[in-house]
Amino acid sequence: MRRRLMLMLGLAFIAGVATSQSEGMWKMRVHRAGGSDEYLVAEVDSVTFYAVDTLIAPPMVLVPAGVFIMGDGVAWCGVDEHEVTLTRDFYLGQHEVTNQEYMEALQWAHDQGYVTATTTSVQDDLDGSTEELLDLDSEWCEIQFDGAGSFYLRESPSSHAQEAYPDGYDPSDHPVKEVSWYGAVRYCDWLSLQEGLPRAYEHSGDWACNGGDPYGAGGYRLPTDAEWEYAAQYDDERIYPWGNEVPDCSRANCWDFHGSGEACVGWTSPVGSYPDAPEALHLSDMAGNVYEMSNDWWVCDLGTIPEIDPTGPDVGSYRMFRGGGWADDFCMQCAARGCIGGPGASSVDFGFRIAQTAGQ
Numbered sequence: 001m002r003r004r005l006m007l008m009l010g011l012a013f014i015a016g017v018a019t020s021q022s023e024g025m026w027k028m029r030v031h032r033a034g035g036s037d038e039y040l041v042a043e044v045d046s047v048t049f050y051a052v053d054t055l056i057a058p059p060m061v062l063v064p065a066g067v068f069i070m071g072d073g074v075a076w077c078g079v080d081e082h083e084v085t086l087t088r089d090f091y092l093g094q095h096e097v098t099n100q101e102y103m104e105a106l107q108w109a110h111d112q113g114y115v116t117a118t119t120t121s122v123q124d125d126l127d128g129s130t131e132e133l134l135d136l137d138s139e140w141c142e143i144q145f146d147g148a149g150s151f152y153l154r155e156s157p158s159s160h161a162q163e164a165y166p167d168g169y170d171p172s173d174h175p176v177k178e179v180s181w182y183g184a185v186r187y188c189d190w191l192s193l194q195e196g197l198p199r200a201y202e203h204s205g206d207w208a209c210n211g212g213d214p215y216g217a218g219g220y221r222l223p224t225d226a227e228w229e230y231a232a233q234y235d236d237e238r239i240y241p242w243g244n245e246v247p248d249c250s251r252a253n254c255w256d257f258h259g260s261g262e263a264c265v266g267w268t269s270p271v272g273s274y275p276d277a278p279e280a281l282h283l284s285d286m287a288g289n290v291y292e293m294s295n296d297w298w299v300c301d302l303g304t305i306p307e308i309d310p311t312g313p314d315v316g317s318y319r320m321f322r323g324g325g326w327a328d329d330f331c332m333q334c335a336a337r338g339c340i341g342g343p344g345a346s347s348v349d350f351g352f353r354i355a356q357t358a359g360q
Contacts, residue, residue, distance in 0.1 A: 027040055054194060055104060055105050055108055055190065055191055055194045057191050057195075057220065057354065058093050058094065058095065058097055058098070058101055058353070058354060059093070059094040059095070060091040060092060060093055060094060060354070060356065061091065061092055061094050061281050061282055061283060062089060062090075062091055062358060063089065063090050063091070063092050063227070063230070063231050063234065063281060064089050065086050065087055065088055065089050065090075066085075066086060066230065066235065067083060067084070067085045067086075068083075068084055068086075068229075068230050068233065068235070068237065069081050069082070069083060069084070069237060070082055070083075070084040070226060070229055070230075070302065070307075070335070071302065071335050072237070072239060072333065072334070072335035075333040075334075075335040075336040075337070076330070076331065076333075076336045076337065076338035076339075077300040077301070077336065077337035077338040078333065078335030078336055078337050079301075080301050080302045080303055080304055081304065082302060082303060082304045082305060082306055082307065083306040083307075084226050084230070084306070084307050084308075084310060085306070085307070085308045085309070086226060086227065086230055086309060087215075087308060087309055088215050088309070088357050088358065088359070089357075089358035089359065090215075090223070090227055090355055090356065090357050090358055091355060091356045091357075091358055092223055092227070092231050092281075092283065092353065092354075092355050093353030093354045093355070094272075094282060094283060094284060095175075095271035095272055095283075095284045095285060095353065096175035096176075096271050096284075096285055096289060096290055096292065096351045096352065096353050097175065097176050097184075097187065097351065097352055097353060097354065098172065098173050098174060098175060098176060098271055099142050099143055099153055099171050099172055099173075099174055099175070099176050100153065100172035100173065101176070102134075102143065102176040102179065102187060103143050103151050103152075103153060103176075105187055105190045105191065106122065106134070106143065106151055107150070107151050108190065108194070109186075109190050110122075110149070110151070111149075113125065114126050114190070114193075115133065115186075117136075117145045117151075118136075118145065118147070119136060119144070119145055119146075119147050120135075120136050120137035121134070121135060121136055121137060122134040122136060122145070122183070124182060124186060124203060126203055127202070127203035127204055128203070128204055129182075129203040129204060131180070131182040131343075131344060132180055132182070132183075132344060132346075133179065133180060133182055133183030133186050134178060134179050134180070134183050134346070135178040135180075135346045136178075138178045138346070138348075139156060139157050139158045140156055140158050140160075140161075140177055140178055140347075140348040141156070141177060141178035142154055142155070142156055142171040142174065142176075142177065143176070153171050153172055154171065155168060155169060155171055156171070156267070158348075160266055160267050160348070161267045163266055163267075164263075164265050164266035164267035165267065170270075173270035173271055173272075174268045174269070174270055174271070175268055175271055175285075175289055175290045175351040176351055176352075177268065177290060177346075177347070177348055177349065177350065177351060178346045178347070178348065178350070179346055179350065179351065179352070180343065180344050180345060180346045180350075181293050181319045181341070181342075181343035181344070181345070182207070182343055182344060183346070184222060184293050184352040185200070185201045185207065185209075185221070185222060185295075186201075186203075187352075187354070188200060188201065188219065188220040188221050188222065188354055189201055189203075189219065189220070191219070191220045191354070192218075192219030192220050195219075197218050197219040197220070197360075198217070198218045198219050199219055200214070200217040200218075200219040200220065200221040201221070206315065207343070209221050209222075209295050212311065212314065213311070214295050214311060214357075215309050215311075215357055216357070216360075217356075217357060217360070218357075218360040219356070220354050220355070220356050221295060221354070221355055221356065222293055222294055222295040222352060222354065222355060223294055223295060223353070223354075223355035224294060224295045224296055224310070224311060224312065224355075225294045225295070225296040225310070225312055225320050225322075225337070226307075226309075226310050227294075227355060228292065228294050228322045228323075229322070229334055229335060229337075231278075231281060231283060231286070232278065232283075232286045232287070232322070232323070232334040233278070233334040233335070234278045234280055234281055235278075235280065238278070238334065239333055239334065239335075240277075240287055240332060240333060240334060241277035241278050241283070241286040241287050241323075241334060242275070242277035242278070242279075242287075243277075247287065247288070247324075247329050247332045249264035249265075250274075251274060251275070251277070251287075251288075252264070252274055252285070252287045252288030252289070252324070252332065253265050253268065253269045253273065253274065253285070253288040253289045253326045254287070254288040254324055254325070254326060254328065254329040254332060255326070255327055255328045255329050256329065263326070263327070264288075264326070265326060266326070267326060268289055268290060268326050268349075269289060269326070271284055271285055271289070272284040272285070273285075274288070285323075286323055286334075287323045287324050287332045287334075288323070288324055288325065288326060288332065289325065289326055289351070290325050290326065290349050290350060290351030291321040291322065291323060291324065291325045291331070291339055291341075291347075291349055291350050291351065292321065292322045292323045292351060292352050292353055293319055293320070293321055293322075293341075293350065293351075293352040294319065294320040294321070294322055295311075295312075295355075296311065296312030296313070296319070296320045297312050297313040297314075297315060297316025297317075297318070297319060297320070298312075298313075298316055298317075298318040298319060298320045298337075298340040299312065299313050299316065300337065300338065302337075317342065318340035318341060318342055319340065319341060319342070319343050320337060320339075320340060321339045321340055321341055321350065322336075322337075322339070324336075324339070325349030325350075325351075326349055327348065327349050
């Protein structure tokens, strides 16, 4: 839990300050990131100061071990069908990691000397790695760095964001974007370091997870390809996380090709804006909003031989991305496996959610 140092300013004190002035009212001006916000002191009930010295992992749900058919016979790179057995319960992030969650972790990592940052980029600085974790230079990135040691959030100045939210929006609960696969697994390791858990990922070579055994990792990690699909279709082999109905704007934030042919939102939406799907696990945005990175290297055809706790190829050029994003309706099926990205790539609709093996 976060350790908080709290300073409470009582109403009596505030009233005393306000009434001590014969004319006008006191205002409080808070400065940060080159701007300022003003508040009427008389309207403030209390002020809480706290040090973010301990990170809190996003909420997670328990997914029980089980057996399922991976692939559905028709989805992109999901034509092959085979039985997969997952022998370990695991936890999966209830929602995609948000800008606020990532920024707090990033600030902690920067303060610890685990990353280096400029106003245009965040790079890894552990184990000799210098991989880019977050592209701050993109107009689509809602996390920024002031050049003096502090990260902050902003509304994206892009036309997509401005048209989607003409009256403005709060980016804190939107999924983090412009983060690379390296930046996603780095976030997992920051959480592990905070909790005294072993880091799951190597930060050199092929960045293997727990020496190639992600299911045995003690720390936080990305879900394997099999874990993601198993959770998305839990537990009735459904085509989409919400069932068998085609995507539309009531079910996911995507580009509604099957309906109006227009964007549902035109930008990301706050996590959890749509009904949980699959409802049995209370997971949100498993399809739509942002593509979600998995632990595995990408391969299209998985074959038909049954597998136990599969880990995907040992090497590759691309990482598997799942679930589709706000800018299209591709890869929305639980079994769709054709959406990929290089581990150093970032985009306006690339994001992730975390996982952890239970009982480790």
